[in-house]
Amino acid sequence: MKRIALALFACCSIASADERRSGLLDMRPEAQAMQRDDSMNPGMLWVLDGEALWNRKPAPAMQSCADCHGDAAASMRGVAARYPAFDQASGAAFDLSGRIIQCREARQAGPPLARESHDLLALSSFVAHQSRGLPITPPEDTGIRAVRALGQSIYMTRMGQLDLSCGQCHDDHAGRRLAGSSIPQAHPTGYPIYRLEWQALGSLQRRLRGCMVGVRAEPFAYGSPEFIAIEAYLMERARGMEVETPAIRP
Amino acid sequence: MARVLLRVPTMTEKGSVIEIRALIQHVMETGYRPNAEGVLQARDIIWRFTCRYDGEVVFNAAFSPAIAANPFIAFTIIATQSGPVSFTWEGDNGFTQTETRHITVT
Numbered sequence: 001m002k003r004i005a006l007a008l009f010a011c012c013s014i015a016s017a018d019e020r021r022s023g024l025l026d027m028r029p030e031a032q033a034m035q036r037d038d039s040m041n042p043g044m045l046w047v048l049d050g051e052a053l054w055n056r057k058p059a060p061a062m063q064s065c066a067d068c069h070g071d072a073a074a075s076m077r078g079v080a081a082r083y084p085a086f087d088q089a090s091g092a093a094f095d096l097s098g099r100i101i102q103c104r105e106a107r108q109a110g111p112p113l114a115r116e117s118h119d120l121l122a123l124s125s126f127v128a129h130q131s132r133g134l135p136i137t138p139p140e141d142t143g144i145r146a147v148r149a150l151g152q153s154i155y156m157t158r159m160g161q162l163d164l165s166c167g168q169c170h171d172d173h174a175g176r177r178l179a180g181s182s183i184p185q186a187h188p189t190g191y192p193i194y195r196l197e198w199q200a201l202g203s204l205q206r207r208l209r210g211c212m213v214g215v216r217a218e219p220f221a222y223g224s225p226e227f228i229a230i231e232a233y234l235m236e237r238a239r240g241m242e243v244e245t246p247a248i249r250p
Numbered sequence: 251m252a253r254v255l256l257r258v259p260t261m262t263e264k265g266s267v268i269e270i271r272a273l274i275q276h277v278m279e280t281g282y283r284p285n286a287e288g289v290l291q292a293r294d295i296i297w298r299f300t301c302r303y304d305g306e307v308v309f310n311a312a313f314s315p316a317i318a319a320n321p322f323i324a325f326t327i328i329a330t331q332s333g334p335v336s337f338t339w340e341g342d343n344g345f346t347q348t349e350t351r352h353i354t355v356t
Contacts, residue, residue, distance in 0.1 A: 039257035042320040045275045048253055199278075199319035 020241060023184035023249055026175075031196070035248040043125060043194035043246025046118075046201045050126025053119055058110035065123070068107070072130050080128035081136050081243050084232045086143030093147040093228050097124045097203060101223075115222035121201050125192045128245035135242060136189070138235045147225075151233030154226055160217030166230075169211075181250065187238040188231060190247020197250065204231055207249075251347065252276055256337065258351040262329045270301065270309075272337050273322040274347070280315040296341035299323060303353075304333030313341075329355045 024032060034040045054065045054072055069075040083096040094102065097115065100123050104110050113120040138144065155166045169178070170186035177183065191204040198206075205227045209219040220226040257271040274296070281293025293315060301309040309325050327335075336350040 039255050039271050040273065040322060040324075042255075042273060042275075042322070044255060045253045045273075045320065196318075 018240075020187065020238070021185060022187055022189050022241060022244065022247075024190070024244060024247060026182045026184050027248070027250060031248050031250060035190075035244070041194065041246060041248060043192075043201055043248065046122045046125045046192070046194075047129045047246055049118070050122035050124070050129075053123050054126055058104075058108060062108055062110050065103075065108075072127065076127045076130040078131050078134050078137075080131040080245065081134050082139055084144070084147070084228050084235065085139055086141055086147060088143065091143075092225065093144060093232060095204075095223075095228050095231055096128060098223055098228065100124060100127070116203060116206060121192050121203065124203070125201060125246050128191065128243065131243040132245055133242055135240045136235055136238050138232070138239055144232060147229050148232040148236050150226075151229035151231070154230055155233055160212065160215035162215040164215045166211065186234060187241055188234045189238055189241050190244035190249065192245065193247045193249045195249045201246065204234075252339075252345075254337075254347070254349050256349060256351060258335055259353065260351075261354045261356065264329060264331075264355050266329050267326050268329050268353075269324060269326050270335070271322070271324045272299075272301075273320060274339055275320055276339075276341070276345075278313075278315070278317055278319045278321060282315065292342075294342045294345075296321060296339045296345065298338075298340045300338045300340075301325070301327070302334075302336045302338075303327055304331060304335075329353060331355055 024035060038044050051072075057064045057067075066072070080096050083099070084093045085099075086093050097120055100120065101113050101115075104113050113123070138148075158165045158168070166186065169183050174183050174185045188204050191207070192201050193207065194201050195207070205222050208227060208230060212219040253275040255271075255273040257269075259268050262268050276296050277294055278296065279291055279294040281290065281295075283291050285291050295315055295317070296313050299311045299313065300307060308327050311323060313321060332353060332355045334350050334352055336348055338346065338348045340346045
């Protein structure tokens, strides 16, 4: 009896250990090396562009990001690890890129930044890079909780002609293969990522569109509340994992 | 100017084999891809990379349309004497860029 109890205990303590793994570890060693060494990581090209944009005034009469926020290494440290965040004033959640877009429009009064444009990706990767190595720490207010719950329900809902939910691939079949790719656990640790297939930097929303098109579902629009809700849920799922921006992915 | 990531040791011992890494921001448009309107996008690639050490060519490479965007190249040279190491990328549409670093050999 005692032995059975011990065996049970052993089994359950293993099951409760953290089995989450970043998509980084699902890649072949060459791609991992590419991410880990800044002199080989093409995502750093966007980070450097973002740094230049951070310090530049969009027009002579306007203020630069740095004019308000100063040194990003101090002011932006840990910020990306806390997004998406709920904004009381507008009653909606913002992802990091959405916040940069809003800042540009409302505070800088500069030319708008389009989703997936080079400049927005560069600024987002530069800001997120300031959190590299820090644990993901989503906020805990009631606003974001509601958004997260919506994200979870979308994540669990079957969609598209293939009638599959995100969870059916990323929870039930993570670690297995789908044609040539291994199915990762879908942790949003490294965004924006340099995806080898894109040969460019892209956002989490672009990645999610790929998954939705893959199951023949109509993807949500860039910047939509649905995408931000999914991101809020994925960030909660990845709580405590390290930010990797700019990550490499296949 | 395209952004470049270079890794070149600044100081090394005479006779040692040193690794050099060079990555440049470039679309490497193949010339075979149609755009959204179905029209082929003109080829725009880097076709030559040259590394000179103290003025002498020590490494070069010919790139083809099959090379991915933002091409990365790594190779080794033998440190013989202190001097400049220059890297030149040449491509379509008159693209040319040169970066120079200095190696001190002791």
